[in-house]
Amino acid sequence: MGTRPEIIKFSPIIRECERLGLDYFVLHTGQHYSNSMDEVFFEQLELPRARCNLDVGSGTHAEQTGKMLIGIEKVLSRERPDVVLVEGDTNTVLAGALAAAKLGFKVGHVEAGLRSYDRRMPEEINRVLADHCSNLLFAPTAKARETLLGEGIDARAIYVTGNTVVDAVYQNLEISKRKGEAWDALGIEDGDYLLATIHRQENVDDKTRFHGILEGLQMVQEEFGFPVVYPIHPRAKKQLDTFKLAANGVKVVEALDYLSFLQLENNAKLVLTDSGGVQEEACILRVPCVTLRDNTERPETLEVGSNVLAGADPTEIVKKAGLMLAKNRDWENPFGDGKAGEKIIGILREEFA
Numbered sequence: 035m036g037t038r039p040e041i042i043k044f045s046p047i048i049r050e051c052e053r054l055g056l057d058y059f060v061l062h063t064g065q066h067y068s069n070s071m072d073e074v075f076f077e078q079l080e081l082p083r084a085r086c087n088l089d090v091g092s093g094t095h096a097e098q099t100g101k102m103l104i105g106i107e108k109v110l111s112r113e114r115p116d117v118v119l120v121e122g123d124t125n126t127v128l129a130g131a132l133a134a135a136k137l138g139f140k141v142g143h144v145e146a147g148l149r150s151y152d153r154r155m156p157e158e159i160n161r162v163l164a165d166h167c168s169n170l171l172f173a174p175t176a177k178a179r180e181t182l183l184g185e186g187i188d189a190r191a192i193y194v195t196g197n198t199v200v201d202a203v204y205q206n207l208e209i210s211k212r213k214g215e216a217w218d219a220l221g222i223e224d225g226d227y228l229l230a231t232i233h234r235q236e237n238v239d240d241k242t243r244f245h246g247i248l249e250g251l252q253m254v255q256e257e258f259g260f261p262v263v264y265p266i267h268p269r270a271k272k273q274l275d276t277f278k279l280a281a282n283g284v285k286v287v288e289a290l291d292y293l294s295f296l297q298l299e300n301n302a303k304l305v306l307t308d309s310g311g312v313q314e315e316a317c318i319l320r321v322p323c324v325t326l327r328d329n330t331e332r333p334e335t336l337e338v339g340s341n342v343l344a345g346a347d348p349t350e351i352v353k354k355a356g357l358m359l360a361k362n363r364d365w366e367n368p369f370g371d372g373k374a375g376e377k378i379i380g381i382l383r384e385e386f387a
């Protein structure tokens with residue numbers, strides 16, 4: 035693992051390993067390293083420390099991935115695991131899968147088979163390559179399985195398990211409700227606000243798109259009268275300063291810990307996001323979502339009606355926000371029953387018995 039969403043989505047798998055007393059360890063690449071993107075999640079989710087941290091930090095895609103490959107190869111050569119698990123679509127996932135596959139170790143890809151069919155996204159390249167060098171593909175939905183079959187992957191290697199994000203939400207929602215009320219600290223009223231997250235490279239590294247989204251959020255705030263809270267990712271913060279953009283009418287706060295974020299998400303009138311995990315969580319929590327992208331690798335959310343695409347155009351963002359604010363929250367969660375972690379570990383235990 036290496037980033038915020040991987041820590042969160044791996045947590046149910048780690049808890050299952052702990053429960054069963056399995057021999058496993060966590061290798062952290064150090065892709066995320068700021069306290070608010072890393073340490074705070076280990077603490078809150080009560081996860082054991084990583085056995086090793088490669089501390090690769092930030093850099094260009096090649097620099098970052100290259101350093102990871104070198105570091106991961108050393109650790110895996112020494113530890114010789116039966117199987118290496120990677121989760122999601124980050125550079126950490128690509129490096130982990132590639133290094134392990136080249137050493138001849140079995141690779142399990144958790145959250146396999148997602149496709150946006152948009153190669154401008156670095157994540158899309160990572161997903162495709164990780165899937166195609168994995169031996170066990172843990173697809174969250176039947177649709178993801180179909181995608182993998184369509185790319186020629188052997189049906190015997192694919193397991194539909196649900197997404198571990200559901201496990202994480204179910205395991206932590208009640209705990210988050212017992213935490214101090216997150217909205218009080220932000221000076222907003224319970225249930226009377228909108229929640230935004232924007233961090234994706236193709237949005238925040240593009241001045242026109244980032245500006246369009248911020249203008250859209252301001253117009254949404256003016257049109258519907260609810261404050262918009264934006265816990266900002268460090269990449270977006272850096273780009274906001276670089277482009278000298280103003281987030282007028284938007285309450286920008288530091289990136290939040292998981293329990294506070296989950297609580298805010300659960301009580302929001304609407305979520306506006308370009309995050310993959312947040313699209314899923316909003317769907318699970320029955321909070322309507324407007325996705326600030328032109329496509330999504332989570333089409334299940336569009337199909338059940340929890341989510342719509344708005345891109346980065348301000349007028350479209352306002353239109354879609356209005357549509358989703360009026361939405362009946364009666365959709366089914368397509369991402370599983372919250373037992374994905376258990377299923378994945380069960381499959382591995384049979385495979386490597």
Ligand code: UD1
Nearest residue numbers: 037038065066067068071092124125126156157268269272
């Ligand atoms: C990465 C993933 C993305 C995922 C996101 C989760 C890739 C290609 N991208 O994007 O898929 O959605 O993580 O949040 O793997 N920074 C900090 N502190 C940190 C980490 C990053 O300040 O702890 C800043 C640095 O300025 C860095 C920038 O954020 O240059 C981008 O970090 P990076 O890890 O390259 O990509 P993310 O945008 O975080």
Ligand code: UDP
Nearest residue numbers: 039042265289290291292295309310311312
């Ligand atoms: N998240 C969080 N604090 C925040 C924003 C997001 O804990 O301020 C959590 C959120 O609940 C979700 C995950 O981070 O589980 C999503 O990560 P991110 O958006 O960084 O990455 P993506 O899912 O797009 O890869």
